[in-house]
Amino acid sequence: QSHLVESGGGWAQPGGSLRLSCVASGISWDVYAIGWFRQVPGKEREGVCMINSDDGSMYRADSVRGRFTISRDTTKNTVFLQMDSLKPEDTAVYYCAATEWSARWVPVSKNDYTLWGQGTQVTVSS
Secondary structure (H helix, E strand, O other), X not given: OOEEEEEOOEEEOOOOOEEEEEEEEOOOOOOEEEEEEEEOOOOOOEEEEEEEOOOOOEEEOHHHOOOEEEEEEOOOOEEEEEEOOOOHHHOXXXXXXXXXXXXXXXXXXXXXXXXXXXXXXXXXXX
C-alpha cells in the first residue's frame, strides 16, 4: 500500500523559513510526479511546487517563485519543500501528492494526482 507522510509544518514569522518533508513508501511506479499543494479554508487546493521523478522537470507557482524550492533525496524516497521569505499569505495546510506520470513535464492540477498525504499546517504570522 502506498503512503505519503508529511512533516515539518509549524509556525514562522514573516520573512522566516520552514522546510517540509514528504516520505513516500510503497510506490511502485517507475516514473511519477510528486509535489506540494496547499489549501486555505474556502479556497481551492492550489499547486505550489512539483517535480518529475525521471527528468527532474519542475513547476513552481508564480506566488512562490524565488522563495520556495522543491528537491528530492531519491535514496530516502523523500521530497522536500524549502520555504524561505515566508509571507502571511503562505499560511495554509500543505499537502504532499503523487501520481504515476510518464510525460516529460509535471501536472499542476490537483485532479491529476492520485495519492495524497494527510497534510501539515503552516502558519506565518508575527
